[in-house]
Amino acid sequence: MTAPLIEAKELVKLYQMGDETVHALAGVSFVVPRGDYCAIVGPSGSGKSTMMNILGGLDTPSGGRIVIDNADIATLTDEELATFRNRTIGFIFQSFNLLPRLSALENVELPMIYGGVLPKERKERAAALLTRVGLGERMSHRPTQLSGGQQQRVAIARALAGRPALLLADEPTGALDTQTGKDILNLFSELNREGVTIVIVTHDHEVAAATKRTIEMRDGRIVADHLNGSRAA
Amino acid sequence: MMRTADLVASASRALRSNPLRSALTALGVIIGVGSVVAMVALGSGAQAQVERSIASLGSNLLIVVPGAQASGGVRMAQGGGGRDTLTLDDVEAIAGLEGVLAVAPSQRGNAQLVANGVNWNTRIEGVTPSYMLARDWEVAQGRFFDESEERQARRVVVLGATVARELFPNVDPIGQAMRISGGSYEVIGVLESKGQSGFGMDQDDVVLAPLTTVKRRISGRFRRADTVSQISVKAASEGELNRLQEDVENLLRDRHRIRPGDEDDFTVQNLSSITETAAATTQVFTYLLGGISAVSLLVGGIGIMNIMLVSVTERTREIGLRKALGARQSDILHQFGLEAVTLSLAGGIVGLALGVAGAWGMTSLFNLPLVIAPQNALMAIGFSGLVGVVFGAYPAWRAAKLDPIEALRRE
Ligand SMILES: Nc1ncnc2c1ncn2[C@@H]1O[C@H](COP(=O)(O)OP(=O)(O)OP(=O)(O)O)[C@@H](O)[C@H]1O
Numbered sequence A: 001m002t003a004p005l006i007e008a009k010e011l012v013k014l015y016q017m018g019d020e021t022v023h024a025l026a027g028v029s030f031v032v033p034r035g036d037y038c039a040i041v042g043p044s045g046s047g048k049s050t051m052m053n054i055l056g057g058l059d060t061p062s063g064g065r066i067v068i069d070n071a072d073i074a075t076l077t078d079e080e081l082a083t084f085r086n087r088t089i090g091f092i093f094q095s096f097n098l099l100p101r102l103s104a105l106e107n108v109e110l111p112m113i114y115g116g117v118l119p120k121e122r123k124e125r126a127a128a129l130l131t132r133v134g135l136g137e138r139m140s141h142r143p144t145q146l147s148g149g150q151q152q153r154v155a156i157a158r159a160l161a162g163r164p165a166l167l168l169a170d171e172p173t174g175a176l177d178t179q180t181g182k183d184i185l186n187l188f189s190e191l192n193r194e195g196v197t198i199v200i201v202t203h204d205h206e207v208a209a210a211t212k213r214t215i216e217m218r219d220g221r222i223v224a225d226h227l228n229g230s231r232a233a
Numbered sequence B: 001m002m003r004t005a006d007l008v009a010s011a012s013r014a015l016r017s018n019p020l021r022s023a024l025t026a027l028g029v030i031i032g033v034g035s036v037v038a039m040v041a042l043g044s045g046a047q048a049q050v051e052r053s054i055a056s057l058g059s060n061l062l063i064v065v066p067g068a069q070a071s072g073g074v075r076m077a078q079g080g081g082g083r084d085t086l087t088l089d090d091v092e093a094i095a096g097l098e099g100v101l102a103v104a105p106s107q108r109g110n111a112q113l114v115a116n117g118v119n120w121n122t123r124i125e126g127v128t129p130s131y132m133l134a135r136d137w138e139v140a141q142g143r144f145f146d147e148s149e150e151r152q153a154r155r156v157v158v159l160g161a162t163v164a165r166e167l168f169p170n171v172d173p174i175g176q177a178m179r180i181s182g183g184s185y186e187v188i189g190v191l192e193s194k195g196q197s198g199f200g201m202d203q204d205d206v207v208l209a210p211l212t213t214v215k216r217r218i219s220g221r222f223r224r225a226d227t228v229s230q231i232s233v234k235a236a237s238e239g240e241l242n243r244l245q246e247d248v249e250n251l252l253r254d255r256h257r258i259r260p261g262d263e264d265d266f267t268v269q270n271l272s273s274i275t276e277t278a279a280a281t282t283q284v285f286t287y288l289l290g291g292i293s294a295v296s297l298l299v300g301g302i303g304i305m306n307i308m309l310v311s312v313t314e315r316t317r318e319i320g321l322r323k324a325l326g327a328r329q330s331d332i333l334h335q336f337g338l339e340a341v342t343l344s345l346a347g348g349i350v351g352l353a354l355g356v357a358g359a360w361g362m363t364s365l366f367n368l369p370l371v372i373a374p375q376n377a378l379m380a381i382g383f384s385g386l387v388g389v390v391f392g393a394y395p396a397w398r399a400a401k402l403d404p405i406e407a408l409r410r411e
């Protein structure tokens, strides 16, 4: 058996707010094997986004140890972190975060530019990814010319551009209507079946139910971690 | 790691996305570089003009005039004034010194010329043929008088270009007769034009006549027959000029029996040192103009810094996103740095073009030569690039150091 993709031990994240210390993460341990598809749920302020930012290499923990794809995040230099974000992680945001002046195709090319992929290959891969998420006909559209669901598909294609081992999505359906959200979830399920490991944060228990496993957080701790019955088989 | 081509494409895209802002930002550098280029060119033109016009008085030249040096300043060869202390024997003696190419005595006077019913008041110089060599004159038309004509005090004259033009606008002056102080003279030649001297004097407004003629009939009538108002001494080479000046001074002091410590009764003026002083003065002037203009370049640089800081603030979220997608600090640093340098370099190139055009306009307005050294043009471009680097560095650094989470949270 190969090493798990994510291994977190006693993760702590502290924020100093004046005299008060906020324990955004107060000792979190869990393991995510390769190929998993799990949801993190919990009330507002429970530390879900903090967790995702650490998993995505955007933030560093105050304590504990986190190993992703055999890399101990805390030991990486700035440059190694940039490469980690570029190659190992695909990040999907609630608010899409597409660059408004770039076309859909150029938005998907962006991570590959930082990965040093040559223009020809870059364009081919970006076009293939947009086709994969069902936007083959919309490649030259600007984000403002696309619906919310379409924009999130562009963002998913962009997250996949670096051929990441781990796809992270912080409330990816939060800004979408129910039906569009379902379409996005179907896309995630397909990607997961193709072998991509996915972790999503959601408030919505229906969304969580669509994944294989639910991790529940409260006050910076994991209070429940269970496989979703219908999918677990 | 970002490829250079992608970096350039990214920076130029950002600049083109807001063309008016980019143009206005570059305008500061355009004005700065443009005014530096124009002002330095103007100053260099003035300098070249001063050097050229002083040089036109004669090269490697010492001018000896009667009377002591006016204290605290350089007095130009006016001659005439003071006591008559310079004699033809002095001239002979100077001719015997080592390193002398030509010695030319001259007697200056003013004369009323009349020809074809036209009156013209001008300067008349009584000279010997060696004056031509000593003072770098050339005959444009006709001929100069020779030694024997000079000795015989013939009534012949050679006209400066201005005089020839004023008195004989439509006829060939050669062979024409004219009256000077009541006597009749024949025009035998016209001098090549020299233009204005560095002191605003029209050098072509002159008539040259044999020294003896002038002494006897025009200006020296009431003076001793063997004195002159000026001696021009041309050195064989520039390197000998200072040594020759000392030799002439020692010789004349000796001949005039001036004891050590006593004031000289003559002054030896060294034109090359006058040229140097004048050139140095105009050079200071050039630096001053350039320096003042450089301040506007500085202001242009601050404009770039200002806009780049605004741009970093506006694009904070974009920077955060780029970092989340794998941009390194160096990628962000290079992109913003390149934007600043592109702005200032473009401004520098346009500014250079406008500066050259401005210099051309001003120099033709003031009738100065247009002097633009290629290395100055390159320096202007290089300097504008440097302005971009210096003033773009801080905003780019700020962008590179942004925390991606903070940046992404910003709206
Ligand atoms: N930069 C910060 N400075 C101070 N406190 C912070 C900071 N970021 C997060 N926190 C605190 O850490 C705790 C966890 O925040 P986090 O954003 O992880 O919550 P969340 O579970 O994502 O909430 P939500 O569901 O509302 O997005 C909160 O109490 C929050 O106030």
Ligand SMILES: [Mg+2]
Binding pocket: A048, A049, A050
């Ligand atoms: Mg959150």
